[in-house]
Amino acid sequence: MKRWLAKLTIGTYLTALALGIGSHAMNFGTGAHPAMYYFIWDMFCGWSAHEVRYHIVGEGESGQHYRLSPAPWSTFAPYGDLERAQYDALGNSYIKIAMNTLRHTDHEPIARIFVIEEAWPKKYNLPENLWAARFDEPKDAHSYFHLKSIYDGEGGLIQFNPDYVTTLQQLAITNNPRLRADSLRGRPFFAVDPAHRGAYLMEPQSVSPPESSGSNEPQWNRPSAN
């Protein structure tokens, strides 16, 4: 009996591992259930040429702006010297982190909460000595700030934008007069507001609310290995 139980355990476990490998290899159902995370071995599956940091900013009713992450009490840095919010590539936790900071601090009423991406090409991460060895030009680091989302003071979503690198990709594709013209053809609509005349123009746009933003596939573009 004990041996049969052991055989059943071995068979079940190896089947689960094999199904995970098959699912991963065929790219089928990898995001079907959270349990798949335990059987899909996609360490370092994503990458970007840009370094990204997230700024979570609260705007008080007085117009004063406050930093909501890291929280005033927090010294926790999970994998180095960055606070927790910097590791959320999915962006599902920003508002939770912000609301937690607000819940445990004294502050004026907060009207809006902004999540702003700061991005810069990773080449500027090279230290000065390596930069000098590789480049003839002086280092001219520059950050780009990009509004990712806006929430009201209660945490309700007002606006949600694609992330900065996605926006760059979309711009690279839509910077084509023929494509832009094609995107306008055959799409009848009534513009009741002059501000929406370009609404169907194919270019990076805000979407809201987030549930319309796409599939449930996790986008692990962070070092999940660590």
Next chain:
Amino acid sequence: MTVETERFSKRLDNFFFAPEVPYGLALLRIAFPIVLMGMVLPRWHVARELYSTDGAPAQLSVGYGYMDILPEFSGTIAVALYAIMIFALICTSIGWCTRPSLIISAVLFTYFTMMDYVSSMTKYTVIATHLLTILSLSQCGSLWSVDSWLAGRKRQSWPGEPSIAYEKFPAWPRRLIQLFIGVVYFGAAITKMHTPLFFTGDMLQYWMQTHINFKHPIGEYISLYPILLVAFAYVTIVWEIMFIFLCWKGSWRLLILPVGILFHFMTTLTLGLLMFPMVCYCTYLSFMDEDDYRQIAAGFRRVCRRSAWMKSAMTHVTAWRERIGNPVGWQTNARAAFVFSMALFAVANVEVEHWLDLYGERRAEGKYTLTQIEPDEVAKLMAPTEPFRVKDRFLAVDTGTILVGDRLANRRTQFRQGETVIAQCNLIPPHEDMYVEFKLHDSENRIVSRQGNIATRELFRTNFNYTLTDSTPTGEYTLVVETAGQPVLRKKFLVQDKHGRAAAN
């Protein structure tokens, strides 16, 4: 055919059910919780924030479209459960009530990591969940543990002493861990196959320049030599695929496991990974079988014989054990003590955590206030996104003479007449379709060559060749890369005559 089948089934049976003393699993049981403490302890003081309703938990399930499938507890309960997990991990390591400790560790560790996909859930925590679960099914506590000591098996507890009296158990839990780590590497290889840019070195190059893990200065240095990264990429994927086939026995195992140790050590130096390599090293302990143990034990005996202080220490420890006597009768009391100690540890942790006051709500000066942002910084943060600078679409321009896999293999800035200079312009994705122009200026700033390439959006680099003939004057040249009439990158190089002499002036 039937005979073959029987042989295979016999071999399979022997593979999984051969009786053995679980040396490897016992070592894994001792070492692994200690390694996990490197992840668990830094999160203890923020357990309320990461895992409770009094904080900002971020459940893994949300990313999969399942809203909060795990129950969320109050801060006090979360802290108490976290303390119980730490206690269970400690007990696992020392082997006190080993199986209950492992089950508690596996359940709570999985729960807490799934509660925080942002800063607790990673692939090494997934590996940890698998290991704790398999260990809980094994007899890893049957030696070198408090349990075995309480059971009166203390007399054979030193490496090198006869192991004939050790109880033997089927090998299958150890085999499952071996197969598991092989599958992990195989899956990692599939990930790389799905990522063509892994083989061009681009992916590794950008990961090594990423500042999101622990410090890794060697990574930044190596990232400047992408041809090395291409070579490493191929070695890595071959090793990852072959691991599950070659890790079992003989000389191949002596190659494949040390390469694994080196591979993970390099990920620490180049990518800043700390916990992942340590967790993987622990899984390698499952490859230790009885023969390995005997060899190590013999070595240990030799060292003991040669070292007077070790011999003396061993004598003292043995005398101390004899004085304690036979603890068989303590077993029942020990189980009660385990439960009592766990409850006491949890209560003490809750009290200490309350006293530490994570959120500062009971401070004399009152709650914390929010950090104000200076108006200049607000203006920067809130301004509309600036147009992407042209120079930020370009990574670098390099010159050399040899291409390997479309990568410049020899970066040089001195050339001789007769050689062909290859200028490689690396681009930063994503970028638009661009017309990239290479202009070669001589030492008097006259344009001596001009060539344009269209760099479509999917290209990561574009090359320009210029042959230095006998009629090419020696001296310093400057290669200027332009797009849309705007100079972006420059690279100076020297042209010498065919004997390697520079210009007289």
